[in-house]
Amino acid sequence: MTNIVVRFPPSPTGHAHIGSYRTAIFNYLFAKKHNAKFLLRIEDTDKARSKMEYQEGIIESLSWLGLGYDGFSIQSENIESHKKAIQKLIVEDKAYVSKEEAKDGSGVIKEIVRFRNPNKVVTFKDLILGDISVDTTDLGDFVIARNTEDPLYHLAVVVDDTESEVTHVIRGMDHISNTPRQILLIEALGAKVPEYAHIPLVLGEDKQKLSKRKGALSVLEYKKRGYLPSAILNAATFIGFNPGGEKEIYTLQELIEVFDLSKVQKGGAVFNPVKLDWFNQEHMKLLSEDTYIEFVTSFIPAVVAEKVDAQTLRKILLIVRDRLVFAGELEHMDTDSSYTYMFESPYDSHRSDEEIQSLVLVPEKMKKGAVVTAATTHAILEDVKNIIASLTESDFNSVESIKEKLWAYAEEKGKGIVLWPLRMSLTLQEKSLDPFSMIYILGKDESISRIQKAQSIMLQ
């Protein structure tokens, strides 16, 4: 392992969205690429807003994404070092205690600690942006602690980073203005200034910093909706980064191989949820049949298993695979009418005979001059039913063989006038799977039974 160390320091004050985790991802990729250490540090110096629930959310998110870390710490547990640093700065007259009225309007006089700003120009080299110079004079003597026992962000970060020997600080561009004052503190403490890489911000539709407030989903919500971690990883990495070339679908391993800070964009990038959907579909295609079934099954309501046997459910899931964007679409499979007809008879008391008849009868635009009546439809269904009855066990092994057996008849009579009533009698859905897939899923008996029901209504 090299001596390179990076870290991801989220504050547990909310469920972070994809923008924050992209920072974690960049750090992780950089670490793996360079055979370095990746640290997770929970920044909870703001005790009022920090919550255990959020800390757990961070850990769960990282684990779900598969971003393992080589070290874990909680900032508040390093309070002794922070206090020591505050004392050291005060003793060396690089900081001082100042009696001031509390900002909360209470009128209480408190003793806060301010940094004695040397008022100089700080220049640092950013690995993405290049040289950046800032005159720190206008920062004034900024506050570094609420009191001698209670450090604030800048002080805590600098002390912690120094102690864990962080060499590369990879963080969002919104931290760029924090960098000069942190460098001032590092210098005052006599520590080593790390390398900085400020990555472009992830923007919302309005081109402003992505935020929960504007509807950005947390990583945990994506997990809940049935997105694949590999898709989130892939999509997030491609916000503000592109390895060049035309390949876009990458696994985590491949991402590590091609990751390079020099290929990180400088400008902010708008997050496109529609493209994330595409990434997810592509990553679903990468799954083996068994992995896919296993993944998707965890999103299906338990009652479905009572209504349909595992064998049939597997058939349904495999056939439905191409149209699935994310697994959570199956979350109401037990009641969603775009799925229920696949495993429950659509012929129920809610539908009138007239309704069923109008569905099964070939619509005008599809007739192509042919004369279609209830009687002819009944006759066609009769023929189709007989063909299905003649199918052998092995014919039911694939959609393809079922189609083969029915195809000649459909061509002879006219595809539209055979296939439409067939599909409708099996599904009673305006939009549905094709009839061959339906017969494959339903099996001989149920297929024939549904067709017979449609037929009996045709006769009335």
Next chain:
RNA sequence: GGCCCCAUCGUCUAAUGGUUAGGACAGCAGGUUUUCAAUCUGUUAACCGGAGUUCGACUCUCCGUGGGGUCACCA
């Protein structure tokens, strides 16, 4: 407003002085074994503006303009 950063299709981007400015998502059109998907094919669409530098600028420089970030006893 001060300070800092950025600027290629609607969006994400490729191009590192010489290309008909490429790809992906979305859009549109069409094909496909009925519907809806899926899939295949085709297609619309961009170098923020102005000066330079150069034989030659998307690429380099400067000035505008636009956008963003940040100005806490939050992180």
